[in-house]
Amino acid sequence: MAARYFFRRALGAIFVLWLAATLAFVALKLTPGDPAQALLAASGATPAEIAERRAHLGLDDPLLLQYGRYLAELVRLDLGESWLHGRPVGRMIVEQLPSTLALALAATAVAVLLGLLLGLPAALRRGTWLDTLATSCAVIGLSTPTYWSGLLAILVFSLYLRWFPSAGQGSPAHLVLPAAVLGFAMSGAIARVVRAQVAEVLSANYVIAAHAKGLTPRRVLFVHILRNAMGPALAVTALQFGFMLSGAVVTESVFARRGLGKLVVQAIIWRDLPVVRGVMLVAAIAFVLTSLVSDLARGWLDPRLREEQQ
Amino acid sequence: MSARAVGRRRRRVRLVPAVAAAWLLLAGAMALLAPGLAPEGPMTADPARALLPPGAGSPLGTDFLGREVWVRLVWGARLTLTVGAVAAGLAVAIGLPLGLAAGSLGGWVDSLLMRLVDGLLAFPGLLLAMAVMAILGVGMESAAIAAGLAAAPAYARVARSVAHEVRIQPYLDAARAVGCSPWRIAIRHILPNAGPALVSFAGAQLGSILLMIGALNFLGLGDSPGSPEWGMMLADGRGYLRQAPWASLFPGLALTLTVLAVNLLGDAWE
Numbered sequence: 204m205a206a207r208y209f210f211r212r213a214l215g216a217i218f219v220l221w222l223a224a225t226l227a228f229v230a231l232k233l234t235p236g237d238p239a240q241a242l243l244a245a246s247g248a249t250p251a252e253i254a255e256r257r258a259h260l261g262l263d264d265p266l267l268l269q270y271g272r273y274l275a276e277l278v279r280l281d282l283g284e285s286w287l288h289g290r291p292v293g294r295m296i297v298e299q300l301p302s303t304l305a306l307a308l309a310a311t312a313v314a315v316l317l318g319l320l321l322g323l324p325a326a327l328r329r330g331t332w333l334d335t336l337a338t339s340c341a342v343i344g345l346s347t348p349t350y351w352s353g354l355l356a357i358l359v360f361s362l363y364l365r366w367f368p369s370a371g372q373g374s375p376a377h378l379v380l381p382a383a384v385l386g387f388a389m390s391g392a393i394a395r396v397v398r399a400q401v402a403e404v405l406s407a408n409y410v411i412a413a414h415a416k417g418l419t420p421r422r423v424l425f426v427h428i429l430r431n432a433m434g435p436a437l438a439v440t441a442l443q444f445g446f447m448l449s450g451a452v453v454t455e456s457v458f459a460r461r462g463l464g465k466l467v468v469q470a471i472i473w474r475d476l477p478v479v480r481g482v483m484l485v486a487a488i489a490f491v492l493t494s495l496v497s498d499l500a501r502g503w504l505d506p507r508l509r510e511e512q513q
Numbered sequence: 514m515s516a517r518a519v520g521r522r523r524r525r526v527r528l529v530p531a532v533a534a535a536w537l538l539l540a541g542a543m544a545l546l547a548p549g550l551a552p553e554g555p556m557t558a559d560p561a562r563a564l565l566p567p568g569a570g571s572p573l574g575t576d577f578l579g580r581e582v583w584v585r586l587v588w589g590a591r592l593t594l595t596v597g598a599v600a601a602g603l604a605v606a607i608g609l610p611l612g613l614a615a616g617s618l619g620g621w622v623d624s625l626l627m628r629l630v631d632g633l634l635a636f637p638g639l640l641l642a643m644a645v646m647a648i649l650g651v652g653m654e655s656a657a658i659a660a661g662l663a664a665a666p667a668y669a670r671v672a673r674s675v676a677h678e679v680r681i682q683p684y685l686d687a688a689r690a691v692g693c694s695p696w697r698i699a700i701r702h703i704l705p706n707a708g709p710a711l712v713s714f715a716g717a718q719l720g721s722i723l724l725m726i727g728a729l730n731f732l733g734l735g736d737s738p739g740s741p742e743w744g745m746m747l748a749d750g751r752g753y754l755r756q757a758p759w760a761s762l763f764p765g766l767a768l769t770l771t772v773l774a775v776n777l778l779g780d781a782w783e
Contacts, residue, residue, distance in 0.1 A: 222632030234648045342780070348724050350744065354751055358762075362755050449637035453728050457678040457751075465641070467730050471647040479647040483607030487635040498699035 210503055211357065216495040221274075223487040227480045228273055234476060238262060238286060255361050287473050288343030292481035295466060300485070302372060303462035306385065307447040313386025315440055317344075318393025322436075325394070327403035337394060344391030349450060353384045353457035370459035377460075385454045389443045396439045400432035407431070434501040441497030486512040530781035533774035540771055544591040555580065555588035555741035564757040574759040576750060582763050589741035589764060593771075596657045597723045601602075603661025604668050604722065605715055611665075612672025613707075617680060617699035627673065633666040642725055646734050653736040660725045666717050669712045675707040682706075716779040720772045727768050743768045 239256040248256070257263055261272060276283070282292035325337035360380060361369035367380050404410060405428065413423045448463070455464035463482055470478035543550065559579040567574040573582040615626040617760030633641065645659035679685070680703060688698050729735045736742045739749075743764040750761030 219631055219635050222628060223635040226629075226632050229646065230648060308533075342776055345768050346720060346724075346776050348727055348744075348772070350728060350747055351761075351769055353760055354747065354765065358754055358758055401617070445635075446637045446639075449639035452639065453731065456732055456733065460694060463781075465538065467643060468734070471643055471734055472651060474647060474650070476647055479644055483636055483640055483644050486637055486640050489633050490637065 204233065209499060212495055212498045212502075216491045220487060220491050223491075224274065224277055224484060225270075227483055228270060231476055232266070236474070238476075249254055277484070282484065283477040285470075285475055285478050287470070287475040287478070292477050295478060296463065296481055296485055299461060299463050299466050302460060303448065303451050303455065303464065305378060306381055306451050306460065306462065309382035309384035310389065310447055310454075311440065311444055313382050314389035314443060316394055317386060317390035318436070318440075320469070321394035322371050322392065322397025323401060325398045326405065329402060332340065334398075337398065341391040341398075343395040344387050344389075344394075347388060349384050349388050349454050352387065353381070353454060356380045356384050357458070372460050377458075381454045381458045383449065384457070385450050388448065388450060391438060392443060393439055397432065397436050400435050401428060404428050404431045409439055430504065434505050437497045437500055437504075438494075441493040444493040445486065448486045448489055514713075517631070518573075529777055533777040533781075536675060536770055536774045538592050540767070540774075543587045543732065545596045547591045547624050551584040551587050553579075555585045556739060557584070558582075561674065564753060566757070566758075567759055573763050574757060576757065576760040577753050582746075582760055585741035585746055586743075586763060586767055589743045592653075592736070592741060593723065593726070593743050593768070596653060596660075596726055597719060600660040600664065600722045600726060601658045601715060601719045603658065604664035604718060605711075607662070607665040608668025609672050609711065612669035613676050613699050615669070616623045616673040616676025618695050619677075619680070623673070626669070630666045630669050634668075635669070637730055638663045638667075638721065639725055640760060641720070642729060643734065646729065651734050653740070653742070655727045656726055656735040659729065660722050663725065664722050668718060669715065672707070672711060676703050679703045679706045699756045713779060713782050716775060716782060720775040720779070721774070723768065723772050 237253070237257075239253050239260060239262060261269060264272075280293055282296070284290065285292055285295060288295070321337040321340050325334045328334055357369045357380065360366045368374075368377050369380075371377055408490070410423060410427050413427045414420075418426075451462065452464035452467060454460075455462045456468065467479060467482040469475070470482070521526055559575075561579065562571070562575050563577055563579040565571045565575040565579075567582075571581055571583075573586065575581055576585070610628075611626055615623040636644070642656075642659040642663035645662050646655050649655035649658060676699070682768060684715070685698060685702055688702050726735070727742075727747075729746045730740075730742045730744030733748065738745075744766035747761045747768075750757065750764070753760060
């Protein structure tokens with residue numbers, strides 16, 4: 204039964220990835236401009252050389268054949284060649300990925316911690332100043348652009364207090380400000396879900412029963428309330444992780460960090476479409492994988508979800 | 514909760530949307546009246562007055578070219594709000610018919626459209642907008658189109674689920690029974706009943722659209738250099754963060770307050 208649930212979810216994830224990959228293929232094909240020309244434009248190639256390159260890249264083949272080859276290459280994690288640099292897109296992405304991933308993971312940790320810290324007291328003390336403070340922080344987090352809060356953080360913590368470096372990377376200290384800024388922006392959505400879920404679970408019969416049979420409040424909170432409120436909180440965290448990557452693009456620019464952000468912005472300015480497509484696909488893979496993992500984790504936390512799928 | 518706490522809470526609930534609405538009205542008035550308020554325009558530079566702090570001569574200070582920050586903010590409001598409204602309108606214009614068609618017609622139309630939406634939603638919104646910019650080329654018009662297109666799939670999904678909820682109501686069975694066509698049902702019966710929820714979500718999306726347009730401009734993918742778009746003012750000012758923090762802090766504050774006001778009003782509407 205459980206195996207079937209996992210299998211269905213994995214199949215759904217592959218289907219969405221295929222859809223995303225197909226949309227990316229169609230978008231690139233609809234874009235005007237000749238890739239062979241773009242690749243060779245800088246070197247002053249002759250029309251004959253461009254034609255040869257077209258044939259080499261398979262651009263004269265029927266569309267369906269090109270599509271099949273594109274999917275086959277994707278399965279082998281081959282993302283094509285950059286029009287600007289002539290290098291494999293996959294390698295260019297792998298070079299930049301660790302920096303972006305470190306930022307996204309650190310920011311997610313900050314976001315989850317802040318989300319729980321704001322959402323839990325708000326739900327347990329509804330209608331008090333704590334609730335007001337937490338909900339205000341949540342909506343401010345949702346509304347503040349990281350490109351502004353990032354500059355504020357640099358101004359206060361780098362330029363005035365000199366606690367952390369303002370730009371670049373290399374040491375853990377370089378990661379503190381970007382992760383805090385991006386994490387704060389993402390914490391609002393998590394805090395909202397935690398607050399709503401915990402508030403709902405608080406009035407559930409099994410929580411009243413747990414109190415009635417004399418369990419300590421601490422035990423009720425951790426075993427009965429948190430465990431049941433975690434599922435949706437996990438789902439929204441997974442969703443946020445997908446957005447973490449696009450948030451990282453902006454945050455990297457604010458803090459002049461290396462990473463996928465710089466890569467994709469340069470690629471857009473130079474219209475290096477295979478690189479743009481590669482980064483998009485990596486983001487889609489990250490999004491689909493995190494949703495899958497969160498689905499599986501939710502199924503594990505809450506057996507009812509597994510059975511609903513039958 | 515004590516009676517006083519209840520009273521306090523009620524007052525807060527009424528006060529917050531009022532302040533939010535007041536800020537949006539102020540920003541809207543600035544946008545409309547920009548030519549009258551600051552006839553010299555956002556590009557007038559005076560190198561002799563570069564990097565002046567906020568004070569008597571210059572209410573919000575000047576930037577590195579000696580341009581008045583408040584003048585640029587006012588003209589930027591015009592630009593930022595117009596582009597945001599265009600993008601939000603585009604998201605509704607694309608998302609609403611698609612979602613309504615999927616939710617009202619059901620069947621294979623529904624499956625096909627919603628799978629398309631699933632595929633698009635696998636890309637984070639800002640990256641989707643950036644990909645559209647890569648195809649259309651850099652510029653303010655493309656930024657508006659890109660933000661609108663990126664927001665459309667989420668709108669289509671919400672419109673679809675709202676329409677779907679209305680569709681299963683008994684009065685629609687009645688409409689079908691007297692022989693209304695599916696399109697007539699969608700436009701005459703489902704749309705009016707789904708209206709309030711759809712307006713509320715369009716409002717909620719406006720906030721994220723404004724942030725997205727600001728981000729595209731901040732990254733240098735938006736308007737031409739020197740434009741008073743708020744995200745671009747922020748980017749221009751950051752090179753002088755130490756000497757003249759006001760040149761980037763005020764545009765950021767204006768954008769944050771606007772998005773905050775939109776989000777708070779959306780919450781109050783619900």
